[in-house]
Amino acid sequence: MAYAPGSGSGDHSQTVANHYNKLEESGLEQRSRSRIFYLRNFNNWIKSVLIARTLEKLRAKDPKRTISVLDLCSGKGGDLLKWKKGKIDNLVCADIAATSVEQSEIRYNENRQREGNRIFDAEFIVADCTKDRLKDKYKNTDQTFDLVSCQFSFHYCFESYSQAFMMLRNASECLRVGGYFIGTTPDSNELIRRLRKSSGNSFGNEVYNISFSQEDKTNFPLFGAMYNFHLEGVVDCPEFLVYFPMLERLAAQFGLKLVKKWSFAEFFKHNVRHKESLTLLSTMQALEPFPSIGGTEPMSTEKDDYKYAHQFLSSLTESHSQDHRRPLRIGTLSQAEWDAATIYLVFVFEKVEDVSPPFVATPASQRLTSAPPSGNSNNDGEGSKSGS
Numbered sequence: 001m002a003y004a005p006g007s008g009s010g011d012h013s014q015t016v017a018n019h020y021n022k023l024e025e026s027g028l029e030q031r032s033r034s035r036i037f038y039l040r041n042f043n044n045w046i047k048s049v050l051i052a053r054t055l056e057k058l059r060a061k062d063p064k065r066t067i068s069v070l071d072l073c074s075g076k077g078g079d080l081l082k083w084k085k086g087k088i089d090n091l092v093c094a095d096i097a098a099t100s101v102e103q104s105e106i107r108y109n110e111n112r113q114r115e116g117n118r119i120f121d122a123e124f125i126v127a128d129c130t131k132d133r134l135k136d137k138y139k140n141t142d143q144t145f146d147l148v149s150c151q152f153s154f155h156y157c158f159e160s161y162s163q164a165f166m167m168l169r170n171a172s173e174c175l176r177v178g179g180y181f182i183g184t185t186p187d188s189n190e191l192i193r194r195l196r197k198s199s200g201n202s203f204g205n206e207v208y209n210i211s212f213s214q215e216d217k218t219n220f221p222l223f224g225a226m227y228n229f230h231l232e233g234v235v236d237c238p239e240f241l242v243y244f245p246m247l248e249r250l251a252a253q254f255g256l257k258l259v260k261k262w263s264f265a266e267f268f269k270h271n272v273r274h275k276e277s278l279t280l281l282s283t284m285q286a287l288e289p290f291p292s293i294g295g296t297e298p299m300s301t302e303k304d305d306y307k308y309a310h311q312f313l314s315s316l317t318e319s320h321s322q323d324h325r326r327p328l329r330i331g332t333l334s335q336a337e338w339d340a341a342t343i344y345l346v347f348v349f350e351k352v353e354d355v356s357p358p359f360v361a362t363p364a365s366q367r368l369t370s371a372p373p374s375g376n377s378n379n380d381g382e383g384s385k386s387g388s
């Protein structure tokens with residue numbers, strides 16, 4: 001199987017913007033009734049931990065430093081609270097969906113009022129982060145960042161080489177040396193592995209579905225490898241495979257070096273050992289109580305969806321003393337939600353040098369010989385891996 005050079009077949013940015021603009025903001029009550037209530041909370045937990053750990057790393061290097069953040073594709077401001085908890089000083093949010101940007105600005109202003117102005121300063125920009133140069137849009141012409149975050153959105157830029165180039169330019173151009181570029185995005189190896197296991201051109205379950213329009217399961221273009229992603233009640237739009245070795249290569253041109261890449265499963269296992277992250281897991285209701293708490297129905301009606309939780313609980317019960325009064329209860333995700341969560345990976349790049357970016361974009365794809373992903377999930381581990 002090979003990745004072939006490609007430049008993307010069409011412009012889907014507007015389709016994506018329209019989709020997110022139309023998306024209603026759901027209230028807490030509505031969210032808690034959603035089939036993916038715990039999945040959404042789990043994804044939020046991943047982001048919270050990633051953000052908190054990265055801010056810790058920045059502060060360990062220089063405790064007194066003020067912290068400026070760029071949130072690329074910031075959406076409706078779902079991470080505003082995380083930035084507040086992280087006690088950052090400045091935030092710039094940019095997103096293509098004008099309605100979302102407006103909603104996030106309102107949310108920020110309400111928050112600022114409640115806090116008597118004692119929260120970070122913020123700026124909100126409507127922009128296509130894959131086509132517009134953000135440096136030209138910041139209020140502060142000398143703007144620099146310590147952290148750039150791109151959550152659940154980076155994949156949109158792999159529509160074409162020039163879009164990926166601009167996204168990385170935006171991510172790195174104002175990032176200071178020693179700063180980090182962090183994000184979450186689908187793992188193309190995992191998507192292709194699941195696609196190949198399926199009999200047709202799509203796969204999924206009751207909470208998510210991914211369908212490819214191309215018939216060929218062996219060759220994918222480096223850019224513009226499109227699939228439709230459907231997540232129950234939240235997302236239904238075109239996305240693009242991010243071939244990670246290509247991302248690393250492009251990032252290197254902008255002075256960004258991969259520090260770490262984890263699958264969500266690895267990230268969870270690693271961070272759940274951390275006391276604060278464990279506490280946060282329960283505060284954020286990121287896992288479903290099993291067995292369910294009196295009177296509440298389990299999220300999934302499929303008994304098999306809790307097979308592993310059941311086995312784990314039985315093993316605990318056997319080793320647990322019999323005289324306790326409260327029933328043993330653990331946290332889990334239904335299998336369908338876990339399968340949707342484990343499509344994703346977490347990445348952390350560090351800006352290691354200020355480079356003059358190659359502003360004339362010679363498609364690196366032209367220079368990349370076929371570089372097959374192994375078809376194995378989570379196999380790249382730590383550090384960088386060349387794509388050719």
Ligand SMILES: C[S@@+](CC[C@H](N)C(=O)[O-])C[C@H]1O[C@@H](n2cnc3c(N)ncnc32)[C@H](O)[C@@H]1O
Pocket residue numbers: 013016017020072073074075076077078079094095096097100127128129130131150151152153156
């Ligand atoms: C799944 S949402 C994630 C939002 C936010 N980062 C979060 O984690 O809550 C994807 C976001 O990417 C934005 N987006 C998609 N393509 C974009 C582009 N080309 N430029 C800027 N934003 C884009 C969408 O408008 C949407 O708000």
